[in-house]
Amino acid sequence: MLTRDQAAGIFSRIRKYATADEVECLFYGGQSALTRFANNTIHQNVAEENYGVSVRTAFGGRTARATTNKFDDESLRDVVSSSESLSKVQEPDPELLPLPDAGEGARATQANGAVLSRHFEQTAKLTPAQRADAVGKIVGIAQKQKLTAAGIFASSDTVEGIFNSRGLSAWHTQTSAEISITMLAADSSGWQKANSPDVAKLNAEALARIAADKAVKSASPREIPPGKHTVILEPAAVLDTVGFAFFDFGGLAILDQRSFLSNRIGIKLFGENISIADDVYHPLQSGSPFDGEGVPRQRVQLVENGVVKRLVYARATADRMKKSGYAGKVGPIAATGHGFPVPNEMGEAPMNIVFESPREPKTVAQMISGTERGILVTRLWYIREVDPYEKILTGMTRDGTFLIENGRVVCGLRNFRFNQSLIEMLSKVEEMSTPVRTSGEESFDMVVPAMKVRDFNFTEVTKF
């Protein structure tokens, strides 16, 4: 693994080669492996090791970056030269800020214990044989029920670091383990997915049993007409829809007038029961405690009781916002440690979303038992934005869609297409579970609850 000391040494060499006024280096990479199975067979099984450095140079209001995954002298000279060539020829931007200094920079690293360790030796040392053994057990559960299993078991051990010429430095190491399982029957399927920095927290067999149960119970699916239905969205279905909201919670999205929050900050947009924070320090979260410029991430209360209270800011966005007509209208304005590496087009985004637990959490089973007629959704798929301001999303249900009648699951259903405003959806949440760490396919991992939502808008039914 690339160590902090090795990275510091590479940064020193890069500084020696650079002629720019300021230099910043982002380091990334690690070891990763993924065992993939389908048709009850491991059919793809991969591993890689790779590290890179992205060099940002700045000459008085002009900046650019270049990246390499080679650390020999010639490659480092080349990457500095590329970065400087891209910087030098630009028109100066008077709004470009100097790099943050050490005081402004990453104090909240692992060294001071601000973030719980997200590096677990057991995850880092996971072997192909151990992953294959777990897959063998998953396949065994499938075969017992005459099902076909497909999925992955992945693990990684990664580093992320930043050094700049104003003395800022920060370093983060993390492990990750992930299991995703689809169980297939003749005309139905079931799915489960989980991840954690600590592989010991994943239970492959338990996930396999739930996925298998869903496949069995959704066999011979019935077709019912689309329309507005009460739905119970399991956490993965919630994650993959709400994920489309959060890139609009950056200050630059407001300045660019591309956010659905334009003219909506400070008003009640969602239901009273919706409160959302961005909190990298939450025990169920993962990721590094500093942003793309090395600024420490702060906990930010984005939504409180349905009202959008605050946005997140990169340093430059905060600077621009304070000078704009939005000052005083968009809540507190300050760099929050959510910026992407500079230069970039997107500015910033909250990537460590945590939904607040409801006052009276309900389990999915309790939600089902209190539902006269509704639809239980395991997972949503191929979600895309239809309307950027009303936040209408379209997509499909997948891998376990069930009809609920008189408080119990009665049968599987053919999958639906939905066209649903996210704003409306979060205004019609009747019940929620305790939020859990959740992983889907359309969005980044979050801590989200299951939700019971009324009037969810299904517009079509597909053929299976």
Next chain:
Amino acid sequence: MKDLASSALNTATQLGATYADVRVVDERSRALSTKNGKIGTASDARSQGFNVRVLVDGAWGFAASANPERKSVESTTARAVEIARASAKVKQSEVSLVPEKPVTAEWSTPHRIDPFTISIEQNLALLQKVDAELRSVKGVTLAETNLNFRREEQWFFSSEGADIHQAKVTTGAGYVAYAFAGSEIQKRSYPSSFGGQWQNKGYELIDELKLVENARRIGEEAVALHSADQCPEGVFDIILESSQLGLQIHESVGHPIELDRVLGMEANFAGTSFLTLDKLRTLKYGSELVNVVADARQEHGPGLGTFGFDDEGVPAQCTPIISNGLFTGYLSSRETAALIGLQRSGGTLRAENWNRLPIIRMTNISILPGEKPLSLEQLIASTDHGILFNTNRSWSIDDKRYNFQFGTELGWEIKNGKLARMLKNPSYSGITTEFWNSMDAICSRDEWTLWGTPNCGKGQPQQVMGTGHGASPARFRKVKVGSAYKGN
């Protein structure tokens, strides 16, 4: 390169591999963009590394490293073998490959101007000029432009004796104008959405695209959409312009014909396919006018799916996919071809980079133009009442590729053979085979464009790949329109 490959192949064989291949890749890319007159992205990237893919005990192993030193090559190869032995613990049968004659070959993308030789100043000046044109239109609230260049050099060696060197050059460019007013964000993109037009070509593509010449019109259309009527809901005859038809092909033909999906190998992520094996040469996929090919050969054009050899050394080919409406072929690899009894791979196995396993990817999946001369103008003129759909805005399809819904940036109502009024927020939806069977006209070669889709995601770990889609505008009868806004 040969030393590296020999070391890896020898190590693999000594450790028990019955087949092994090595890919060494050196990739360079440049991304430039502006946003409202300022630099959005200015970055260069270079990534170099190699991988070893092995078959041991009838199962696959794959390992990749950026470190080409001998010790690293040996340990990476040993790792691939260790992984393959672990794979063999959970298998139902042994992997077999259809034969492919190993070749020694060189191939490179024909191009006139190496895009990396064009000065950064010239590129930024072009983007700023486009940006200024877009923002000269009152009501445009955000303008974004982009230029992207890529050069990939790859060496492929196999234990069967293949020795192939390829060099690919890719160029892409595009821009978007946004207009926010009241409670609506509208946008227009050029030449297409989500990155513009991309081809395996040199900088000459940039001149062909006429970026500056079209910028003001695009800005004006973005603003005009605010005054346009909402697209009606109902059943209409529709015409898709060629970039939208290209995406329609990508989603409702290109993905379902991937044999790995058909055989369940992508079930956990990308999904499966309605095109089960019994449908080959029996399913009426579309009307008689529908002729689709998967063509990776240079003679098809400079598509993002054009190459000399795929990433397991199989030469580029043209496979008929839909012939006069009949479903006639899948996208295959050496392994999947063997599984369904084909004599040879269709040559579609590709990887995103050195650190990814090659998987089945679309090449250039193109609908052939109509044989009788027919311009878009003539097609519109022959339509009594319909809707013309321009430039994709949203796309979604189920995991077996039956039910789709597309939204476009701009629509035009056609009445009595003429464009009658602009429509905003247009969308249409349907079931794949019903839709393709409703196609009753397609424009001829003059209207045909080979579009590039640079952002196709597939696989675990996910890989992004460029695919090509040739299309000319076509008409479809009695299609469901406007569902996207129904109930909202």
